[in-house]
Amino acid sequence: MKASKKIILLGHFGVGKSSLIRQFVENTFTSDYKVTIGVHILKKEIKIAADETISLIIWDLEGYDDIRKTRASYLLGTHGFIYVFDVTRPATFENLKDDITYLTDQYPNTPLKVVGNKADLVTKSYLKENKDIFSVSPNFFTSAKTGDKVDDMFIALAKELVK
Amino acid sequence: MTEADKLALLKDLLLTDDRAYAESIHKKIKALEEIINEQKKLSHKVDPIIDQRLEEFIEEIPETLGPTITEALAEQIKNSKDQVVEALYPIMGKMIKKYISQEISLLTERINKQLEDSFSAKSWKRKFKSWFGGVREEELLLSELSSISQVEQVLVIEKNSGLLIGQYAKTETIDKDMISGMLTAIKSFVEDAFNEKGQNLELIEYELYHIHIQNFVSFYIAVAISGEYNLIFKNKIQDIIFNFTDNFLNLFDDLSEIKEKDITNELEFYFSTNESL
Numbered sequence: 001m002k003a004s005k006k007i008i009l010l011g012h013f014g015v016g017k018s019s020l021i022r023q024f025v026e027n028t029f030t031s032d033y034k035v036t037i038g039v040h041i042l043k044k045e046i047k048i049a050a051d052e053t054i055s056l057i058i059w060d061l062e063g064y065d066d067i068r069k070t071r072a073s074y075l076l077g078t079h080g081f082i083y084v085f086d087v088t089r090p091a092t093f094e095n096l097k098d099d100i101t102y103l104t105d106q107y108p109n110t111p112l113k114v115v116g117n118k119a120d121l122v123t124k125s126y127l128k129e130n131k132d133i134f135s136v137s138p139n140f141f142t143s144a145k146t147g148d149k150v151d152d153m154f155i156a157l158a159k160e161l162v163k
Numbered sequence: 164m165t166e167a168d169k170l171a172l173l174k175d176l177l178l179t180d181d182r183a184y185a186e187s188i189h190k191k192i193k194a195l196e197e198i199i200n201e202q203k204k205l206s207h208k209v210d211p212i213i214d215q216r217l218e219e220f221i222e223e224i225p226e227t228l229g230p231t232i233t234e235a236l237a238e239q240i241k242n243s244k245d246q247v248v249e250a251l252y253p254i255m256g257k258m259i260k261k262y263i264s265q266e267i268s269l270l271t272e273r274i275n276k277q278l279e280d281s282f283s284a285k286s287w288k289r290k291f292k293s294w295f296g297g298v299r300e301e302e303l304l305l306s307e308l309s310s311i312s313q314v315e316q317v318l319v320i321e322k323n324s325g326l327l328i329g330q331y332a333k334t335e336t337i338d339k340d341m342i343s344g345m346l347t348a349i350k351s352f353v354e355d356a357f358n359e360k361g362q363n364l365e366l367i368e369y370e371l372y373h374i375h376i377q378n379f380v381s382f383y384i385a386v387a388i389s390g391e392y393n394l395i396f397k398n399k400i401q402d403i404i405f406n407f408t409d410n411f412l413n414l415f416d417d418l419s420e421i422k423e424k425d426i427t428n429e430l431e432f433y434f435s436t437n438e439s440l
Contacts, residue, residue, distance in 0.1 A: 004326045004327065004340065005326075006324045006325065006326055006344075038348065038352065039345075039348045041325075041341050041344035041345055041348065042341070043338055043340050043341050043344075055340060057324075057325070057326060057340055057341075057344050059344065059348070071351065071352070071355060073351035073352075073354070073355050074348065074351060076323035076324065076351075077321060077322075077323030077324025077325070077326070078324065079324070
């Protein structure tokens, strides 16, 4: 059985949304930062069970400082959200709680994963000791650069989408 | 010692330095003369060798430096595509214009010949149409020739999510799911940008292709067309789309119930049986 699901990555500029997608879809990473304008769409098929394949249509939206500025029409019909912030830049998670509340209020039945990216730039002990600085506990700490936890995060969301 | 001897001795004493100085200058002049003569001799011997080597070098340039230059040029073109296109555009544009005008002349010639030679029923029909309609027969023939349009691809797309419900394509293109997503994003952007409720994007043009978009409540149908897209063709496409939705899609309450393969078969039935569009 094969199903198609639309997932959207949200978050501030430069938190690594495009890099996470590129790492997941193409297994590549580049440190050259190219800002996403509008939207970029990529696709990856993953096998989540012996007889079940899911086709993820991943919408990579341009970053916004305020989630309310995101084009609402792009969010229509979304099956899952991934909210990404940069663990090294407080500006990208200082409104984390408000942003997550906004999303869960607007799309109460849509699964959401909160992801702290660029985890390779800090130590694991730092993340443990400073977990309180993130107002919402992230589901994953990922590194688009090393690929750490990237696949796990997308697969976890995909499995949730077909429940 | 005579007076003369004394004078000679005095001369020796007084002029010794001057003589040594004169001798050293003489030696230097001699050395310079030798260098100049030597160079002249050398250039007589060396010049032909250099000339010959230069000629050989020029002859060998394509072989020795050719691959390096080609590689460097290829790399440069690869890295500066935009600049290359910008530089070539005026030249290419002129070439294309020249080619097209030549082809049109050839076409006109062929049409004229065909008109002179032809006495078929179709030709007579065209002649009558031309006489009574006041349109030149060549123009009528040209419009007949240019009205060849083809449906290349049909996509049925869920309006909100942009997910592909079903599709039919004559030839394989890039990923249809990504096309559906991008079309939906473009549609959303244009419709949002003009902020007109109830207004929909209905046509996208790119070079020789047109994408006709037919909007419905929960989905839309995008038809990629190659060739001419005019009002008559638009009406025909719309008729086919409405037949397809009325006779097939509207039979289902939930579009996700329909198998993609069934939609493809139906689309093929409706669109491939209308090849004469």
